[in-house]
Amino acid sequence: MKKLIGPFKQIITLRGIPLKGPIGDDQLEIISDGGLLIENGSILQIGAFSKFEGKFEVEEIKSDLVLLPGLIDSHTHMCWGGTRAEDYALRISGATYQEILKRGGGIHESVRKTRKSTPEELTNSLRGRAMRHAREGVTTVEIKSGYGLNVQDEIKMLEVIASIGEQLPINIISTCLAAHVRSKEFEDNRTYLDFIVNSLFPDLKSRKLTNRVDIFVEENAFNVEDSKYYLSQARKAGFELTVHADQFSTSGSRLAVEMGALSADHLESTAAKEIKLLSASNTVGTVLPGASIGLGMQFAPARKLLDAGACVAIASDWNPGSAPMGDLLVQAALIGAYEKLSTAETFAGITFRAAKALGLSDRGTLESGKLADLIAFEVSDYREILWHQGKLKPCLVWKEGNLIEND
Ligand SMILES: [Zn+2]
Incomplete structure (x- = not known):
């Protein structure tokens, strides 16, 4: 069963970046108002939320959040x-x-x-x-x-x-x-x-x-x-x-x-x-x-x-x-x-x-085929995450597409 999660203010995919060497922030792919299509715990597609809207069951995000891969x-x-x-x-x-x-x-x-x-x-x-x-x-x-x-x-x-x-x-x-x-x-x-x-x-x-x-x-x-x-x-x-x-x-x-x-x-x-x-x-x-x-x-x-x-x-x-x-x-x-x-x-x-x-190639970036391990922060710009020096924690965490209960 396919599920759409979004819209996110920003999705920081981390895809397309080399495994080795320095990285500039300008190399980050940022999808604004993005959504993820999930199936069986993995990411099927990622892109503008509007592209998928109306076609799938939606797990709706109601506030401004920035999404990263799970840590x-x-x-x-x-x-x-x-x-x-x-x-x-x-x-x-x-x-x-x-x-x-x-x-x-x-x-x-x-x-x-x-x-x-x-x-x-x-x-x-x-x-x-x-x-x-x-x-x-x-x-x-x-x-x-x-x-x-x-x-x-x-x-x-x-x-x-x-x-x-x-x-x-x-x-x-x-x-x-x-x-x-x-x-x-x-x-x-x-x-x-x-x-x-x-x-x-x-x-x-x-x-x-x-x-x-x-x-x-x-x-x-x-x-x-x-x-x-x-x-x-x-x-x-x-x-x-x-x-x-x-x-x-x-x-x-x-x-x-x-x-x-x-x-x-x-x-x-x-x-x-x-x-x-x-x-x-x-x-x-x-x-x-x-x-x-x-x-x-x-x-x-x-x-x-x-x-x-x-x-x-x-x-x-x-x-x-x-x-x-x-x-x-x-x-x-x-x-x-x-x-x-x-x-x-x-x-x-x-x-x-x-x-x-860890020898794992199925996670760590947000792109099709990778595990839907996701974390969302209540900010509207990805740079605010480290600006809080680690004190700001994700408000939502998904493991393979399922929300981890914050009990
Ligand atoms: Zn040690």
């Missing part, structure tokens, strides 16, 4: 147990991320609390966060494991993530991040990584729990040599790859490119050499402003990456330690202001360029 958050750790308020208090008093990690806080604290949580407890807290994301316009979200660090608890996390994907009206893409940091039960990194490869990967595959694998490449996590070994094993087992790269030191992004990873994420320490490598590759550079804000450190060089020709996505990194805010639009607006990104570049980073980071 895509391509990097989060939203499934966790407990809080990390104590860490945060230490950090804002001056302790560094690395110091907190060394004294057994940091990720290890979330591991302890997540292992202790029942699946029901994890499901309830994740459901709340995921619904908040949905109301704030995120219609596709990636969620990583990585606070289990053993077979049982990594699987517990991935099952919880999958169950939320079935319960909620948004798409969830899961990723195994068992290589977040070495589990304390293991003496050395290589033994731990071998354990994951041999004991966890086969289960993930046979139970179809995820087809993506991530690793934290960093001095206090996994070095380049071990990471390369691990990613090769993951690739051999048929997983898509993504990498936590260049957060505190460089080399992760080089490895991500070399291994053909879909994305290299973080990039706060990325410099000229890495920018060149990423720009020449098909690996998406995903910047995580929420982590920069949480750690009080510099933003990733999004401007330089774009100018060099890279594909830049922006994600929230929503996690209990370094990025507890979890507000994608606020964070995108802030990095845009600091890094001098055009509105078009910021919108691209949280829509179709984020889709590429």
Whole structure:
């Protein structure tokens, strides 16, 4: 059954824009008084509302709204147990991320609390966060494991993530991040990584729990040599790859490119050499402003990456330690202001360029054949959206053509 939605004051389609490189706002296609013809959750046609009017059932929009594609958050750790308020208090008093990690806080604290949580407890807290994301316009979200660090608890996390994907009206893409940091039960990194490869990967595959694998490449996590070994094993087992790269030191992004990873994420320490490598590759550079804000450190060089020709996505990194805010639009607006990104570049980073980071080609722009994942803002000019610096949230959100109830 076909359905017409509109009229919208402006539809910002984001179609026809290259996947890589800088974008000027003058490259944005704006359809004034536009409408969308939807069938079976996808966009059939898009154009002037008057062109379709009178021929189809109408979901009428009665006020001035600007329509964008649903937001895509391509990097989060939203499934966790407990809080990390104590860490945060230490950090804002001056302790560094690395110091907190060394004294057994940091990720290890979330591991302890997540292992202790029942699946029901994890499901309830994740459901709340995921619904908040949905109301704030995120219609596709990636969620990583990585606070289990053993077979049982990594699987517990991935099952919880999958169950939320079935319960909620948004798409969830899961990723195994068992290589977040070495589990304390293991003496050395290589033994731990071998354990994951041999004991966890086969289960993930046979139970179809995820087809993506991530690793934290960093001095206090996994070095380049071990990471390369691990990613090769993951690739051999048929997983898509993504990498936590260049957060505190460089080399992760080089490895991500070399291994053909879909994305290299973080990039706060990325410099000229890495920018060149990423720009020449098909690996998406995903910047995580929420982590920069949480750690009080510099933003990733999004401007330089774009100018060099890279594909830049922006994600929230929503996690209990370094990025507890979890507000994608606020964070995108802030990095845009600091890094001098055009509105078009910021919108691209949280829509179709984020889709590429997840290997998804069926969403992120508004054009025929794409999913009808839509968000509408109560403004009459698209530039007002970022002018509110992320504080203005969409008033209506559709997932595959159906309105998400704002309960
Ligand atoms: Zn992360």
